[in-house]
Amino acid sequence: MHLIRLVYASEMAKPLTEADIEAILHSSHCNNTNNYITGLLCFNKQYFIQCLEGARTEVSRTYQRISHDRRHKNIQLLHLEEISARDFPE
Template sequence: MTQTTSDAHILVSMTYISRANPDMSHETLSEILKQAQENNALNAITGMLIFNNQYFLQTIEGSRSQINHLLRCLLKDERHYDLQLLETRELKSREWSRWSMDLASPAMDNTALYLKYSTTTDFNPYLLSAESIRRLIAEFK
């Protein structure tokens, strides 16, 4: 995808949640992560993906045109459904500059962390506000 001069320097962050298809395997998740790391490195996109076998929570950042292009691709991806865009905002600098795509898999030892931002100890991003999600993601840095 070719960026225009007008948006090449506008850095944005986008956060979304979605539900994994019930047949999501560990191999499919590995494939998603590898594909994201390769494509994001080529397109100067950085971010964080949290996955727990049911839900995806992802924050990505890059040029506005690249993020919009990626969103269109994500909406067509049949490995997940019910994608909900939580937040899009302009950034002054990257928050995830070290990772083309980092992965966090929620585990039992994160129970206190989920309870800090939610009314439940289970990881369900559909029950969290955008502000709570932003703070939860920051905890994984």
């Protein structure tokens, strides 16, 4: 299995409430656990930056889904590489 690390940054489409963030974290946690994807999601009042690590197919599918999400915009792929070990295994 080829492991990859993908990092992107994006801008919130509109100011998000705590409930909006909770919803994103909830579906991320459920889906990512099922797909053996780990990583990191950071945000402030305007931007997101996310790192996804896992099998190439699963990370690609997840990124496709995320990039069509209307809650953010101006999604920029910053980094994509094959890895031999995860930086964020949990």
